[in-house]
Amino acid sequence: MSDSLDREGPIPESTRIVRGIRAKYAKNGKIDKAAFLPRTNGKDDNGLSLSEPKNDNAEQLRVRMRREPDDRFCILTAAEVSSVARL
Numbered sequence: 001m002s003d004s005l006d007r008e009g010p011i012p013e014s015t016r017i018v019r020g021i022r023a024k025y026a027k028n029g030k031i032d033k034a035a036f037l038p039r040t041n042g043k044d045d046n047g048l049s050l051s052e053p054k055n056d057n058a059e060q061l062r063v064r065m066r067r068e069p070d071d072r073f074c075i076l077t078a079a080e081v082s083s084v085a086r087l
Helices: 058-064
Strands: 016-021 072-077
């Protein structure tokens, strides 16, 4: 994919991004908002953890994003995320 999230400058609104979701937050085709909130007393980094999907299938994403076998993924566009901070 030519649109890389590693580049400088604003991320185009059409850029596809993926978020790993714990299975308990994905039920009946809907995602609980808790999947996007920082964990209480967790060691979350600042910002929302996202990745560029590239051409990965679900199993490749699980390996690359270090997700559990029953976890799910949601694909968003940059426009759907209220803000993406550059670290």
